[in-house]
Amino acid sequence: MxxxxxxxxxxxxxxxxxxxxxxxxxxxxxxxxxHIPGPFLGKFSNVWLAAGARQGKKFAWVDDAHRKYGKVVRVGFNHVSIATPEGLRTVYAHGNGFLKDYFYNAFVSGVPGVFNVRDRFEHTRKRKIVAHAFSPGAVKDFEPHMTNNLVRWVGELDKIASHTDGQGFGKINMMPWCTFVAFDIIGDLAFGAPFGMVLRGRDECPADMGGNTVYVPGAETLNRRGEVSSTLGLLPQVRPFAKVLPDPFFTRGLQSVANLHGIAVAAVDKRLSAEARDSEKGLVSIGRHDILEMLCRAKTSDGQPIAREELISEALTQLIAGSDTVSNTACAIMYWILHGERARPGTIVSRLQAELDAAIPADAVVAAHSMVKNLPFLRQCIDESMRLHSTSALGLPRLVTAPEGVACEKEHFPLGTVLSVPSYTLHHDADLWGADVEEFRPDRWLDLTPRQRMGFNPFSFGPRACVGQNVAHMELALIIGTAFRRYDFRLDQQVLTSHEGFSKKPDECWLGIRRRV
Missing domain, CATH: 1.20.5 (Single alpha-helices involved in coiled-coils or other helix-helix interfaces)
Structure with a gap:
């Protein structure tokens, strides 16, 4: 032919x-x-949803679809999005037997970790290992590592604040500085040493690429990995050919997947090599209370240490979860507190600072967790910001495994249906939160209804909920408490725009910053 x-x-x-x-x-x-309504293309394929992921706006596309079509929307050929608190409790509930969808296969680098493993029994085994690292006693031991990194962070912020404009403020884009401190903290906790981003003032991490150490942008790598994996997770037939697609989005994204794995390999090898050298010299390690040390001590069901690849995979999971979510959320919290103050001057920041001033001694460089963990208004501000920003914004897909299917929102979904609940849409639902749903109003948390409590979903829900949420709460309280106790801020932008990989990241957050007297 x-x-x-x-x-x-x-x-x-x-x-x-x-x-x-x-x-x-x-x-x-x-x-x-x-009969379930939804975007036309979404009824026949996952291409519509994947296109939203490719644009970094899947959360917004799904939210628009719910606003147009209702609480139950068909967003893929076999995927239904349910935006109700009751849907949240059904889809992610303990004991329902649902599995993570095949979507998560696109996030596997090396061997599956506790985040992306789909097998229920493997997840139970892995979660037992990881959960030990996040017990209340273990989390308490993390604080010195957080404190050391926060001290370095405020040292650099002090320098920025000293270069003032006519109103006495320095100028700062808070998004990268939240990234630097979050990466350094999780590097300290998961790998035994900070990445040094705060002191360098650059997004930079060492990565092992086939035996060669190169420096790659950690946050950028993480974001691109999330974008490409979220897209290819919806198009599994495309994954084998992604490297040869003409769109550079895929080639750059897949390189980021490799780079991110290389960051974990380099960090774990550095830690284990140091311990091996100490052992050869006859030095006795006193132990370092961090996540990697606990993973190294973990045993399999037959009493053996977990394999090196699994160790790397679980450390990588903690790097991703502990850097991306905390940095994005901390930046968004700062924006929304200041946005609320701008909308109603004198009602937010002065109240928050009065609470912090009463709890944190004047000579403290950074807050201690004991000082801020029970501050009610600080927690209200954090929760209200997490509702409005919704770092975990997308609907996490689950596969119905019950032979009889499942009933939800007056619908019956048979075995094999993919269901998800979009947190962003749930958090911005006026039917649930009231007409002031788009306003920053921390005091709404004083009298939440049962359905509102049920619908608040910053860390997912059920057996696959974020295992490190206690660490995240601790870290956010320390970052936000320290920042507003030490500095006055001026909000220098009108809106907070965001881009979604796996989590939703603010594009930038420009503030004025000055030391408080």
Whole structure:
């Protein structure tokens, strides 16, 4: 056949492929979902949802769909999004037997970790190992590492604050500085040493790439990895060919997946090599209370240490969870506190600072957790900011595994259906939160309804909820408490725009900053 004949044959076969692959299943295999409203393309394939992920706006696309079509929306050929508190309790509940969807396979680098492992028994085994690292006693031991990094952080912020404008403020984009301190803290906790981003003032981490150490931008690597994995997770048929696709989004993203794994390899090897050298010299390690040390002491069911690849995978999971979510959330909290103050001057910041001043001694460089962990208004501000920003904004997909299916929102979803609940949409639902849903109002947390409490979902829910949420709360209280106790801020931008990889990241947050007298 000539080249022109192949083109003619392809032109004839393409409509047949489209009909057989997308159209026929709509009328046969997934006929039971036909009545559920949603975007037209989303009824036939995952391409609509993947396009939103490719743009970094999947949370916004899904939210728009819910506003247009209602609480129950078909967003993929076999994927239904449910935006109600009751849906949250059904889809992610303990004991429902649901599995993480195949979507999570795209996030595996090396061997599966506690975040992306799909097998229920493997997850139980891994979670027992990791959960020990986040017990109340273990979390308490993390504080000195957080404190040391916060001291370095405020030292650099003091320098920025000293270069003042006519109003006595320095100028700072808080987003990268939240990234620097969050990466350094989780580097300290998960790998035994900070990455040094705060002191360098740069997004930079060493990575082991096939035995060669190179320096890569940690936060940028993490963001690109989230973007490409979220997109390819919805298009599993495309994954084997992603490296050769002409769109550089995929080639850069897949390189970031490799770079991120290399960061974990380099950090773990550095720690283990240091311990091996000490052992060879006859030095007795006194132990370092951090996540990696606890993972190193963990045992498999037959009493053996966990394999090096699993150790790297679990340390990488903690790096991702502890850097991206905390940095994005801390920055968003600072923005929303200042936004609320701008909307109602004299009602937010002065009240927060009065509470912090009463709890933190004047000579303290940074807050101690004992000083801030029970401050009610600080916690209200943090929770209200997490509601409005929703760092974990997307609907985490779950596969119905019960042979009889599941009932939810007056619908029946059979075995094999993919369900999710979008946190961003749930947190911005006026039917749930009231007409002032878009306002920063911390005092709403004084009299929440049961449904509002049920619908607040910053760390997911059920057996696959974030195992490190206690550490996250501790870190956020220390960062926000220290920042507003030590500095006055001026909000220098009107809105906070965000871009979504796996989590939702503020693009920038420009503030004026000055030391408080």
């Amino acid at each position: 000539k080249a022109d004949d192949y083109l003619v044959l392809a032109a004839l076969l393409l409509p047949l492929f489209v009909v057989s692959y997308w159209i026929v299943p709509y009328f046969t295999t997934y006929k039971h979902l036909q």
